[in-house]
Amino acid sequence: MGERLYRTTGIIIRRMDVGEADRLITVLTPEGKLTATARGVRKTASKLAGHLELLSECQLQLARGRSRDVITQSMALSRFEPVHNALLTMAAGYYVAELADAMVADEETAPGAYTCLKQTLQHLPTAPTVDMVLHWYTLQLCDAAGYRPQLVTCVVCGQMLTEAAERWSVRQGGMLCNDCRRMDSQAQLIELAVFKVLRFTQRESLAVVMTIKQPPEVHDRVFALLRQWVMQQSERRLRSATFLDDVRRAQS
Numbered sequence: 411m412g413e414r415l416y417r418t419t420g421i422i423i424r425r426m427d428v429g430e431a432d433r434l435i436t437v438l439t440p441e442g443k444l445t446a447t448a449r450g451v452r453k454t455a456s457k458l459a460g461h462l463e464l465l466s467e468c469q470l471q472l473a474r475g476r477s478r479d480v481i482t483q484s485m486a487l488s489r490f491e492p493v494h495n496a497l498l499t500m501a502a503g504y505y506v507a508e509l510a511d512a513m514v515a516d517e518e519t520a521p522g523a524y525t526c527l528k529q530t531l532q533h534l535p536t537a538p539t540v541d542m543v544l545h546w547y548t549l550q551l552c553d554a555a556g557y558r559p560q561l562v563t564c565v566v567c568g569q570m571l572t573e574a575a576e577r578w579s580v581r582q583g584g585m586l587c588n589d590c591r592r593m594d595s596q597a598q599l600i601e602l603a604v605f606k607v608l609r610f611t612q613r614e615s616l617a618v619v620m621t622i623k624q625p626p627e628v629h630d631r632v633f634a635l636l637r638q639w640v641m642q643q644s645e646r647r648l649r650s651a652t653f654l655d656d657v658r659r660a661q662s
């Protein structure tokens with residue numbers, strides 16, 4: 411009986427009600443993503459309730475089930491309280507959770523994804539601009555999930571990219587040099603400022619990236635390119651993006 415139980419720590423990135431009182435909980439752990447059942451969690455007397463909130467970091471005990479594992483114990487380690495104190499960081503929180511769910515496949519390991527989500531939730535409330543944190547998060551998450559866009563060397567011929575490069579190809583997987591610009595007729599023209607933000611953000615640490623200031627139109631463009639990238643790789647729509655954009659617009 412003992413080996414049916416195991417423990418893990420993870421951040422809750424998705425919750426879905428099922429049946430009368432159960433909930434499916436999707437957790438990003440240092441080992442990858444898992445979805446388990448929390449039985450009876452919507453009943454007020456449930457011992458699990460309150461310990462399985464969206465964006466909480468929890469210590470979980472699970473029992474292996476035939477189809478799905480079942481959460482038997484849960485203790486919230488951190489709720490990232492400051493994220494929930496402002497509408498903008500809350501919208502950003504939903505967005506990063508949805509991105510993690512989209513990019514990391516079920517039962518798949520994605521080394522680094524968990525750390526990058528945790529760092530993002532810790533820094534969102536204090537960052538001078540939420541936008542830079544979100545760009546950084548998206549690029550690091552893509553990297554962790556094995557979908558890193560190629561921004562240093564040409565994705566077709568491999569030569570080092572210069573500032574003259576201006577075509578972004580989702581189909582090829584990154585930037586094209588000028589010799590290869592015709593390799594994808596649907597490659598998009600991107601401005602140098604946008605290319606620089608993408609490169610810088612992919613390369614640097616969050617501490618460095620989050621202090622950078624950019625005009626709103628550059629942020630909008632980076633958001634658009636990275637979302638298109640994520641949706642292409644994950645074949646998913648991002649439902650939280652509209653909410654995030656509404657809040658960003660209202661506060662700019």
Ligand SMILES: [Zn+2]
Nearest residue numbers: 564567587590
């Ligand atoms: Zn090339």
